[in-house]
Amino acid sequence: MKVVILCGGKGTRLREETEYRPKPMVPIGGRPILWHIMKYYAHFGHKDFILCLGYRGDMIKEFFRNYLWNTCDVTLSLGRQPKATFHDHHDEEDWRVTLAETGPESMTAFRVRQIGRHLAPNEPFLLTYGDGLSTIDVNASIAEHAKAGRALTISAVHPAGRFGSMSIDDEGRIHTFQEKPQMETAYVNGGYMVCEPRFLDYLPDDPGMMLERQPMDALLRDGQLHSFRHEGWWQPMDTYQEMQYLDRLWAENKAPWKVWN
Numbered sequence: 001m002k003v004v005i006l007c008g009g010k011g012t013r014l015r016e017e018t019e020y021r022p023k024p025m026v027p028i029g030g031r032p033i034l035w036h037i038m039k040y041y042a043h044f045g046h047k048d049f050i051l052c053l054g055y056r057g058d059m060i061k062e063f064f065r066n067y068l069w070n071t072c073d074v075t076l077s078l079g080r081q082p083k084a085t086f087h088d089h090h091d092e093e094d095w096r097v098t099l100a101e102t103g104p105e106s107m108t109a110f111r112v113r114q115i116g117r118h119l120a121p122n123e124p125f126l127l128t129y130g131d132g133l134s135t136i137d138v139n140a141s142i143a144e145h146a147k148a149g150r151a152l153t154i155s156a157v158h159p160a161g162r163f164g165s166m167s168i169d170d171e172g173r174i175h176t177f178q179e180k181p182q183m184e185t186a187y188v189n190g191g192y193m194v195c196e197p198r199f200l201d202y203l204p205d206d207p208g209m210m211l212e213r214q215p216m217d218a219l220l221r222d223g224q225l226h227s228f229r230h231e232g233w234w235q236p237m238d239t240y241q242e243m244q245y246l247d248r249l250w251a252e253n254k255a256p257w258k259v260w261n
Contacts, residue, residue, distance in 0.1 A: 071088070
């Protein structure tokens with residue numbers, strides 16, 4: 001199943017990093033968060049990617065064009081017939097990546113609409129954002145989507161808290177402290193969506209249209225919107241502090257999303 005990833009936004013709330021590069025290229029543990037998202041999907045067997053490019057999309061193209069240079073040791077022969085020898089194999093050798101220009105100022109609905117020509121006819125596809133990590137069971141969400149028979153299934157997640165939570169007794173002593181706990185009641189759209197081809201019919205020919213606005217309202221009105229509840233870990237990367245948090249989890253070998261070897 002093809003995986004569509006929205007990679008074109010400017011990430012203005014992460015201006016410290018995104019002034020010079022697109023948000024999906026912000027590094028976590030030395031690799032772009034986009035790479036982590038793709039590795040996660042690949043773990044579930046989904047390795048055919050369509051990247052919706054926009055703001056500084058050339059940097060994403062450059063990363064994949066020179067993927068071997070970025071990930072392998074290399075020996076250069078500098079004679080009259082120069083040659084580069086790459087010494088390492090990697091688990092991404094069976095990936096297929098389509099780099100699709102969808103406009104520097106386009107909003108999310110229009111970006112998805114534009115890559116319709118790269119999708120397989122009459123085949124569902126996966127869709128997510130290029131700035132969030134999770135432990136969502138991708139294949140379970142696909143099964144739930146097939147069972148529901150609706151045009152779009154959204155992974156419903158509990159938002160991560162912006163602040164640590166504490167339990168305090170009557171004397172003021174702290175008994176527990178949890179950094180960025182998951183909230184227990186509210187659900188938000190965590191991305192990691194499953195889409196039927198007819199979902200594209202809900203996307204207007206309007207570069208200024210957000211996926212989360214008119215298209216979602218129309219899907220809801222027509223009874224074509226379903227949810228896959230995820231009670232586990234989920235974390236967006238909207239701020240510099242959240243970037244540091246994810247980077248620290250990786251550095252400490254505590255990254256919940258690292259399910260690959």
